[in-house]
Amino acid sequence: MSVWGAIAGGFAGTVVLTTALRAGNQLNLTRMDLPFLLGTAFTSDRTHAKALGYLLHFLVGLAFALIYYAIFLAIGRSGWWLGAVFGLAHGLFAGTALVNTLLPLIHPRMGTRSTAAPTVALLEPPGFLMLNYGPQTPLVSIAAHIAYGALVGGFTSLAR
């Protein structure tokens, strides 16, 4: 196991995750756009938000890869399949707590279930499993996170 492998896996995994979500977007499977959601936390300019969001998403992807690596170290094992299991847990966590519950609380432009008049949110809240962004969203998101986890786990175990 190597931390550089985890970082490389995190980079590759984030590329795949982002691409998968974007593809789901273009195929009309989901309205989920993670870079956009992250970027609009800092600016309401949509174009700048997306650029900033991609950068943040990669940083977050690398940070999660390091968390995966720490857990791999703690249990003394890593690998594609274990990474995929981590990715599944990660995807569920993202849909139920991270994006659904925590992001609206810190995102200045996203509505929550408590947003009331006269305030108007610029971004609708994702809802449980991000279902507000389309019924296929959980499937796309979880599949993308599994791919991310597999890549982080695989790269970590390959690097010596």
Next chain:
Amino acid sequence: MDDRAVPGREPRARIPTQDPACAPERPVREGGYAPIRGYAAIGDGRTVALVARDGAIDWLCVPVLDSPSVFGALLDAERGGCFGLCPRVSFRVGRRYLPGTNVLETTFVTDGGVVRVVDVMTLGGPGLTPFRELVRRVEGVSGRVLLGWRVEPRFGYAGAATRVERRGGVVVATSGVGALAVQCWDTEAAVMDGGVIVGSVEVRAGESALVALGIAHQEPLVFSSREQVEGRIDATTRAWAGWSGACVYDGRWRDAVVRSALVLKLLVHAPSGAVAAAATTSLPEEIGGERNWDYRYCWVRDSAFTMGVLLGLGCAAEARAYFWWLMHASQLTHPRLRVLYSLSGGAHTPERVLRLHGYRASRPVRVGNAAGGQLQLDTYGELLQTAWLYAAGGNRLDRDIARQIAGMADLVCRIWRRPDAGIWEVRSRPEHFTQSKMMCWVALDRACDLAERRLIPAGGARRWRQEAELIRDFVETRCFSAAKQSYIRHAGSEELDASLLLGVLLGYGDPAAERWAGTIDAVRRELQDGLFVRRYTGEDGLGGSEGAFLTCSFWLAEALAVSGRVDEAVALMDRLVGLANDVGLYAEEIDPATGAFLGNFPQGLSHLALISAALAIADATAP
């Protein structure tokens, strides 16, 4: 003085005011149902409650507007559930909203004294607040008045089992993940009577009492102190007044316009920016009839009016949120548009029938809306017009949205030749509706303009221009009647349709053109009856009849204004503004014979059309 009063759903008062539809000799309720005209709306940007003149809250859905009802007596007086609060003796009623707010004040006058009830859905605030909160403050004005109150919660459109019990001194009703706590101060203690919570309060001049419903959904109930609740009432009142005070319209009908803006704000879903068409489902277009639809969704059809009105009133934040939401919601079906979307942006709105009695036996009671899957070509024109207005308001269209808009223009080029269900969502066979074709022309014209200004990709602009010309040829040759000197409802017909007026309002052709003058005259001649304008003549695939569509009357006033007939427009508006109920609200339709309101309530499109007409007249009369 009136009937003996019992809180809840029983008939109990006659209306002694100027309200023409509720003359003193008529009972307030028929079979337990109050006139639609007799309701006022309060809300918090997430849901809306309807309060009858006799103090009963007969409609409330939680946690959001398109959720199932907890008070649904509006649709089933026997089983639906309500929150009644009124004097125990006979009374007369006067009502108003506190100035510039959505806080309702009902004054009950009895032989023994006068008492005010302030109804408010609080907007939250600092500290731990209930998920949703409905508060009723009773204020003694003079003498001494005994009031009774009765909370009858019926979750899940009265279909879910509800348990009522006392927890730590507070009466709580629970059903699944929903719960409701009844807290009261300076009243007699709440008593449980089966599934009903009842109590009474006697107030003298200068005294006050509170009954507050704290509502929870998927979380624990929050209990508040009286000071906290009072503080939230004051904060809510200030928040509404602050918001409405920023409306920039200062013309002849300011009160009506501000009230309409406040109604629209009630229909704005604050968490997303979506705007619901109305606060209710299945209020009938004909008493006892089958034309009962769920309007708790956001119609793309209304988008251009919504954007125009929000920008015209200076509500830039709402305009922006609405546009972002609209483009985000339609992304899932891009480049095609659904007719309507749910408030959370969902494209799937399946229709089902509830086993409820229906407003005055008007069945079926529907939730969901099957019109969502129809082809309505006009929606593309309205959405492109919305984008055009948004850009004209100084807002940027980012690259993704610009591509989305261009993609819709390309789609219009491919599909405008198809027959569709039209703006009125007829359930008869599809036709080549003139208004739909006009809106397709508007879509391509706006796309060309945006492309010329380099706001959207210009790759398809040449084709858009060519197809726009073909559409114009189709409309001018096949959708105009030489005999009537008017555009007609659909190609090959001799019928009329008030939605044709949208052509002149949204910029199809020159408003001063003879064809438009002839069309406006034809609409007045064949569809107008006094103040009222019917939607259309001809088949729509549904049985029964309907009232006059209030929106069409306002469209007519606006059409008169934009075509230079301002005096006629002003005269018509003066009279239309007088058709509102005692607190300034409109339903979808009105019965020309009795003045009774019909259809869902309060209806956003009626209020949008009022504001739009007022703004157009102000423009036309500006120096």
